[in-house]
Amino acid sequence: MNEQSNLSRREREIMDIIYKFKEATAAQVHEHLPEPPSYSAVRALLKVLEEKGHIMHRQEGPRYIFLPTTPPEEAMNKALKHVMRTFFDxxxxxxxxxxxxxxxxxxxxxxxxxxxxxxxxxxxxxx
Amino acid sequence: MNEQSNLSRREREIMDIIYKFKEATAAQVHEHLPEPPSYSAVRALLKVLEEKGHIMHRQEGPRYIFLPTTPPEEAMNKALKHVMRTFFDxxxxxxxxxxxxxxxxxxxxxxxxxxxxxxxxxxxxxx
DNA sequence: CAGGTTGTGCTAAATTTTTAGCATTATTTT
DNA sequence: AAAATAATGCTAAAAATTTAGCACAACCTG
Known part of the structure; x- marks a missing residue:
């Protein structure tokens, strides 16, 4: 069983991309992923992230557009605080x-x- | 085969602790780890991190004191740049x-x- | 409207991460 | 110097992650 805002490496990478672009399709995520795995793999991960409640999607024409469930500001602040705590005392x-x-x-x-x-x-x- | 600065979740958590404290023993890392696993598990991870070249240790009396191989400034800048790129355009x-x-x-x-x-x-x- | 392209759904397997436990070695205490 | 304490080394198993592949549906193109 898994829980919490603990993300695996790939999951973290994907979230970063989605935050960077505000929202993204599976193809976009795949395109920007470092050392990208297969397209299928990316989609599977997106599904996991959605199940865990980190992202959601809306349909637009034939494809899904994914966006984070927690608003950018909140994620931003959290990331900044974390860096501040870890490296800057x-x-x-x-x-x-x-x-x-x-x-x-x-x-x-x-x-x-x-x-x-x-x-x-x-x-x-x-x- | 693995390489690169790709860290797993736990590895990332451990590196953060080491950076936060500048250096740390296995016990200290264990103590500050969220939802800590066994002491053994922590030590195994420290070993992996050392093999991957992310940390090194010096011996002090009976115990190892671990510290990052890349200097704090560099890691700091990297972390900050990453947040900047991801969330702040x-x-x-x-x-x-x-x-x-x-x-x-x-x-x-x-x-x-x-x-x-x-x-x-x-x-x-x-x- | 038939064919091709570009999506998603699902499943199972490979790989990596994460863990615990026991044996051993070094240090400190009495 | 013997006993107790506190480390590390090593190994193997459990769990989670990461991956690819095939089947099917929606949309575009000529």
Whole structure:
């Protein structure tokens, strides 16, 4: 018997793809899966994920379109919190520092301004 | 044959614990594992992880102390990038916004100041 | 409207993960 | 130095995951 939000490796990979694309067909999932197994295998996994309640589908023409049951925001927050806890000691500052480090090259002046504004706004709301 | 940075569920959980504590004994890993299996099982997994090259150990008195082979910074960046790609469309701004949203209550005025400084400093370095 | 394409449903088998138990070795205590 | 304690090594079995293949249905194409 299985339960809980414990996902296997493949299941995790599939969920990631679905979250990334917001929703996806079996073909799309298959296409983006690293070291992809057969199409059949992907479909079987999608079925398992649906049975476990992690995704649902709607039919559109001939095919199924799968989307997560837990809303993106929630999954997002959970993922972020997990990384924060595991690697950053729950420190917002450390995460932001690492983030800036990673993306330094691609940020424009405007981007920096918007970031500063974000923080200022949060500060005002957070009281 | 297996290879690559593909980790099973348990393996992932164990790596997270080791990263969180920087290094850990089998007993510590066991202690912090959610829905922990037997001590033996944990040790077997540690061995597998070592064989796969994800962790190494040094001996200290009677016991092994395990630590990751890839340095924390690298793993950190990788994890953060992954979350960014999967949930945040690779947008620094979106991540920071979510981050502030999550931690709003626990941030002091000083924290906000330091965050702003971080960004300002990154801006100056990034040119 | 017949043929081809592109889907899904289902089932069974291979592989990997996950587990426990016992034997052995090292350390500490008395 | 003997006993007790706390580790690890190893092996084999149980459970879960991952996979492929065939059958059938819906849609498109000429």
């Amino acid at each position: 729950n420190s917002t500052e450390k995460v932001v520092a690492a983030l800036l480090d990673i993306t330094e090259e691609t940020l424009s002046d405007d981007d920096y301004i918007r970031l500063t504004q974000l923080i200022e706004r949060a500060r005002q709301e957070g009281r | 690779n947008s620094t701004e979106k991540v920071v916004a979510a981050l502030l949203d999550i931690t709003e209550e626990t941030l002091s005025d000083d924290d906000y100041i330091r965050l702003t400084q971080l960004i300002e400093r990154a801006r100056q370095e990034g040119r």
